[in-house]
Amino acid sequence: MITVDGLSKRYGGTLAVDDVSFTAAAGRVTGFLGPNGAGKSTTMRIMVGLTRATSGTATIAGRKFADLPNPGREVGVLLDASAQHAGRTGREILTLAQRLMGLPRTRVEEMLTAVSLTPDEATRRVGEYSLGMRQRLGIATALIGDPDVLILDEPANGLDPAGIRWMRDLLRGYADRGGTVLLSSHLLHEIEVIADDIVMIGHGRIVSHGAKTELLHAAGTIVRAVDLARLEQALTDWGLTANATGDGALRTDADAALVGTVALESGVALTELRAAEGAGLEEMFLELTSTTQREGARA
Amino acid sequence: MTAVAAEGVRPHRAVVRPVPLSRIIAVELRKMFDTRSGFWLIASIAITAVLAAAGVILFAADDQLTYSTFATAIRFPVVIILPLVAILAVTSEWSQRTGLTTFTLIPHRGRIITAKAISSVVIAIAAMALTFAVGALGNLVGAAVTGAPLVWDVTITQCLYYVLGMVLSLLVGFMLGVLIRASIGAVVTYFVLTFLLPTIFSLLATGSHWFRGLQPWVDIQFAQSGLFVFDKSLTGEQWAQIGVTGVVWLVVPLLAGLRMVMRAEVK
Numbered sequence: 001m002i003t004v005d006g007l008s009k010r011y012g013g014t015l016a017v018d019d020v021s022f023t024a025a026a027g028r029v030t031g032f033l034g035p036n037g038a039g040k041s042t043t044m045r046i047m048v049g050l051t052r053a054t055s056g057t058a059t060i061a062g063r064k065f066a067d068l069p070n071p072g073r074e075v076g077v078l079l080d081a082s083a084q085h086a087g088r089t090g091r092e093i094l095t096l097a098q099r100l101m102g103l104p105r106t107r108v109e110e111m112l113t114a115v116s117l118t119p120d121e122a123t124r125r126v127g128e129y130s131l132g133m134r135q136r137l138g139i140a141t142a143l144i145g146d147p148d149v150l151i152l153d154e155p156a157n158g159l160d161p162a163g164i165r166w167m168r169d170l171l172r173g174y175a176d177r178g179g180t181v182l183l184s185s186h187l188l189h190e191i192e193v194i195a196d197d198i199v200m201i202g203h204g205r206i207v208s209h210g211a212k213t214e215l216l217h218a219a220g221t222i223v224r225a226v227d228l229a230r231l232e233q234a235l236t237d238w239g240l241t242a243n244a245t246g247d248g249a250l251r252t253d254a255d256a257a258l259v260g261t262v263a264l265e266s267g268v269a270l271t272e273l274r275a276a277e278g279a280g281l282e283e284m285f286l287e288l289t290s291t292t293q294r295e296g297a298r299a
Numbered sequence: 300m301t302a303v304a305a306e307g308v309r310p311h312r313a314v315v316r317p318v319p320l321s322r323i324i325a326v327e328l329r330k331m332f333d334t335r336s337g338f339w340l341i342a343s344i345a346i347t348a349v350l351a352a353a354g355v356i357l358f359a360a361d362d363q364l365t366y367s368t369f370a371t372a373i374r375f376p377v378v379i380i381l382p383l384v385a386i387l388a389v390t391s392e393w394s395q396r397t398g399l400t401t402f403t404l405i406p407h408r409g410r411i412i413t414a415k416a417i418s419s420v421v422i423a424i425a426a427m428a429l430t431f432a433v434g435a436l437g438n439l440v441g442a443a444v445t446g447a448p449l450v451w452d453v454t455i456t457q458c459l460y461y462v463l464g465m466v467l468s469l470l471v472g473f474m475l476g477v478l479i480r481a482s483i484g485a486v487v488t489y490f491v492l493t494f495l496l497p498t499i500f501s502l503l504a505t506g507s508h509w510f511r512g513l514q515p516w517v518d519i520q521f522a523q524s525g526l527f528v529f530d531k532s533l534t535g536e537q538w539a540q541i542g543v544t545g546v547v548w549l550v551v552p553l554l555a556g557l558r559m560v561m562r563a564e565v566k
Contacts, residue, residue, distance in 0.1 A: 069318070070316065084397060
């Protein structure tokens with residue numbers, strides 16, 4: 001289990017990570033979702049001691065990462081698959097990890113097989129690897145010590161659809177055997193496919209946190225009517241907030257039964273009434289992404 | 300039901316033991332050889348040593364074909380290459396970004412840096428052994444080819460001086476790696492310190508009287524030159540000069556660099 005408690009990181013005047021707290025439970029895949037630059041990588045680097053937190057703590061099974069006697073045996077870490085010496089072969093990189101952790105030599109070949117790197121690919125230098133191959137090698141390095149906890153930063157980057165499916169099955173099996181998986185992504189779809197729990201971060205703060213099923217269902221109602229303005233007024237009169245979705249519909253947090261009642265009472269004919277599954281999470285995420293994109297365009 | 304529940308729990312593993320320093324040193328040594336560039340850098344120590352010995356046999360006057368001539372000639376290429384090995388051992392963690400893995404597998408940077416220092420010194424001592432062996436071989440071959448008498452004019456003490464001098468040069472490289480943490484910057488600074496600065500100091504010393512007396516206390520190369528001459532044993536004053544320049548040019552910047560390494564963010 002990973003516990004992050006009140007973690008903050010300040011760079012000069014900006015708070016890259018702002019009072020972040022969450023737990024990643026054993027037996028579950030926790031998706032750490034947020035647009036690029038939201039503070040995901042910084043949070044993960046703090047967890048493994050590469051960056052010092054300004055305040056707050058991160059522990060793994062109740063212990064600080066630096067207090068683990070042989071971290072590779074307890075926590076598998078992949079922060080950046082490209083951060084490897086381009087002149088080493090894939091097999092050599094695994095061998096270095098195997099030696100440092102004090103594992104039997106056979107583990108290297110086992111891991112190469114597990115991530116489907118062929119013997120020919122394993123003898124090539126990492127400088128010649130595609131990003132997908134580097135990700136597989138990075139996963140192999142993370143798994144070689146047979147750890148209880150995995151911390152993976154954007155592990156699906158560069159993988160093709162078959163690779164993403166492979167990764168999902170691998171992580172699913174790993175969590176089902178009782179392992180803890182924390183993986184980050186800037187793509188909602190990837191997280192939806194792989195994760196059980198979602199921690200969404202934007203501008204260094206956690207904006208949403210919970211089981212994927214809960215978050216997807218707490219999305220409200222989508223409603224369309226012939227006279228949309230009158231319906232919106234009626235909903236507002238009932239003390240409900242309704243927002244135009246931009247494509248001729250209204251979105252409200254009220255459930256469908258209540259919206260139907262309001263429509264009946266105010267005599268507005270509805271053309272569509274349905275639960276907005278997943279839309280809440282997606283809209284929140286799009287909002288986060290669009291603000292960062294605007295900032296990007298300005299800069 | 301209990302069987303199903305038990306399946307979800309990972310089997311309890313044996314107690315994980317801490318990683319011993321010896322293992323980190325062994326891995327760091329391996330990392331110096333396991334890339335093409337690293338391998339050829341170290342191989343070039345042996346290659347240039349042989350070339351230097353061959354050069355002495357070809358070009359030195361017969362009466363100069365002594366062991367000390369060989370050892371001195373071989374020193375020049377080795378003293379340039381050896382510190383590069385130490386520099387790259389440190390800086391590649393940042394330049395190649397392997398530190399992301401290294402400092403995560405061993406989350407105590409002091410242990411990694413210690414292991415790198417020890418493995419660099421091990422390489423230096425091995426390189427010195429090789430240098431003495433190539434020098435001895437050169438001396439034997441030279442005497443056999445030219446018919447000049449075989450002269451062994453180096454004592455064990457002088458050999459130890461020589462090794463000490465080499466280790467100190469290597470540590471200057473190591474210090475620059477720790478302080479600068481970027482391959483090109485550290486290498487360029489090393490060449491500035493080793494070739495440009497001594498030239499400036501000697502120009503200063505020729506130009507001004509007051510500096511001439513000061514130079515052995517300021518110029519680390521000048522202070523250490525006695526270690527390499529195979530001439531006579533060092534006086535207490537010369538040792539003091541080696542100590543003073545060593546503290547100023549090696550120990551102080553090394554401590555500053557270590558402080559930064561401990562705090563710096565690894566990205």
